[in-house]
Amino acid sequence: MAKAKKVDVVTMGCSKNLVDSEFLIRQFKANNIQVAHDPEVPDSEVAIVNTCGFIGDAKEESVDTILEFVEAKKRGDIKQLYVMGCLSERYPGQLKKELPEVDKFFGKFNWKEIITEVGASYRRDLMNERSLTTPNHYAYLKISEGCNRTCSYCAIPLITGKHQSRKMEDLLDEAKRLADGGVKELQVIAQDLSFYGYDLYKEYRLPKLVDELAKINGIEWIRLHYAYPAGFPLDVLKVMHDNPKVCNYIDIALQHISDNMLEKMRRNVRKSQTYKLIEEMRKQVPDIHLRTTFITGHPGETEQDFREMEEFVKDVRFERLGVFPYSHEEDTYAAKKYQDDIPEEVKQERADRIMEIQNGIAAELNRDKIGKDLKVIVDREEGDYFIGRTEYDSPEVDQEVLLHKEENEELTIGDFYQVEITDAEDYDLFGIAKI
Template sequence: MKKKIDVVTLGCSKNLVDSESLIKQFEANGFSVAHDASNPEGDIAIINTCGFIGDAKEESIETILNFAEAKKRGEIEKLFVMGCLSERYFQQLKMELPEVDAIYGKFDWKKIVTDLGQSYRADLRNDRTLTTPDHYAYFKISEGCNRTCSYCAIPLITGKHKSRPMEELIDEAQKLASSGVRELQMIAQDLSFYGLDNYKQMRLGELVRKIADVDGIDWVRLHYAYPAGFPYDVLKVMNEHPNVCNYLDIALQHISDPMLKIMRRNVTKADTYKLLERMRKDVPGIHLRTTLITGHPGETEQDFNEMFEFVKEMRFERLGVFPYSHEEDTHAYRTYKDDVPEEVKQERADIIMQAQEQISWEINQEKIGKEFKVVIDRKEEDYYIGRTEFDSPEVDPEVLIPVDSAELKTGTFYQVNITDAEAYDLFGEVVK
């Protein structure tokens, strides 16, 4: 058998971690693997799909169909599909895509290795071949979600929350650090829930503390917390450990009490305000990233206006908005009519993002003249591109440093003075 494989990853960073684990297994078995190549050249193509919302599902299907056409033209020999879309729609994909040689779900992808006549290496289960720049990695601490939000299909795909053992995570962090990784993006469907299943108590704060103590880790950043039952000890860890970034990604989705109830978020408007006020009090300068949903069934103009005013009042450092997607088998799909027109959903999302652009510009203007620790991710044309502790890769603002001002190394941290700012980018010079 020829041993050249292309792996294409769609969707979130949690999918990326699975792809990296799979790539490691193939390389250990003598395969040559390319990830997200602009011109795939493998004999086998593996598509790791996303099935979260409508746009993501369409992208996954389109990618599969494109590779199916490549197979018909004889450009690839085999086509495999794995991930969230196939976990959610396994039978439908099997019936409608006969060109696909084999379909795997989100959790049985290890079978791809054995189905190709190779050995799955259990001793490498905590090892990955990173597809990110060498100095940072995504660090998945759990799978699944126990929440019952009305709109969300994630629990249908991933099942119940399953925390990874703390010892296993510490071992992985040490291996990553020894390989040169200096920044960990801690991810999960729900960070807040960590430990409740294995240890009968929330242990996110303890885990973050132990990961921060790993030699060689300069930054630990937290993604995807949940507002209900938030583990406040995490804020104490942020203050006590300089390498735990003053950054938190916490999806709030809405603020009006009627919508929070319909969405089954298990928090109130008052709860949300208390949570945000405490975060900003306990961790001065914390940068909060959140996401909101416009056009959920039942959302009135009054509900939307309340959310719009909330955004203007709270002035989130980072914010994204998703128009509601009516997903099969969710509580909202079974219970409510999708009664907000698509154009209204999008218009409301656009209104919020226009306001957020101004907020982001004003927050960035306040950074001009200040000095920040910045890691360099890459060199791009006339600039080195870096990030502060307040910026996660690919989704947050970047720091642009002219290449003619200094000679910098990717993966290295520098003190940078901010000289100018736009809504979503900063410009700076390295402090000599």
């Protein structure tokens, strides 16, 4: 086809997908193609849906979005519809059969072919450049693809394949370009941060990478997402403790705590090791804030297993926590070996019980921050408030700091301020900036 003049790009799922979209958008713009990201109303010649294929709800949302664009194509609002990402990587044949209105499907790793498909040329010299869809002051930095773990419930290795670290020099180049463009905060992301570097350098390089990122002028905060407890690189805790640019925050998905369930989930870690790891994290970085996730209702989970999870949450008092009812994903180890034997209402009821415990913990931990001065970055304005975050809070997933405009002078989006915390709710703080 002749080169498109304008493209709509819609991103579903996680921040790792968002990074892929940003690389794609940069290529389009270099070819003088206008791009709208997540438009409310499709109005371009070409629409591209970057899908998620992780769990049932995410897959359903991706399919619903594709169907919305199918209808837009039928109305003549768009001419061409392409689908890329995890869902089309996982189910290419099935999607082609069920959605013939889609002009072409692309997997997660052949998205560069879309550029040719819309009549443009791939620019290799821009391989480390992205057009941000986030506010200009923060960005995600994806340091690897894939995963070598064999967790029973997880379809991600089926989609993304084995762990592939990106070269450190490419990551540092990309990060410097982001900083030169005004980025002050990096969210370092991967499916498994803990494994970074081993496939390339025969040693775990996350501590070294974080240390080098912290040397980049303009970067003030570095936050770590999606570590794995087995084989966690403890040296990164020293980097975090010693370098004020590295946020006292780690996102580490634990999923369960009973040895019975950890074995069934194939997590390669035991309850005693998990407690020891958390103890070590809080010993080396006393102010660390831990984000984790749990799964309720995995096949074989007994009431006793679940009670161990409840006690664990009460004991450890995680600063940030999420829960997902188990999703029985085809072709995973769990789907092949186990019956999905726990009713959906029990899965959800257990998830609700965990969140009820966590709500109380979060409220208490937030009240402890009243009267303290915290460094806050301002993300946006919303109604009567400037909305910001502390170093303990990642965008989109964690709580925020609300700064009422009547109590705060004009603040600048993307700037840091010292803020006195004046009040707290379960998942929000309130404060006054000290200018």
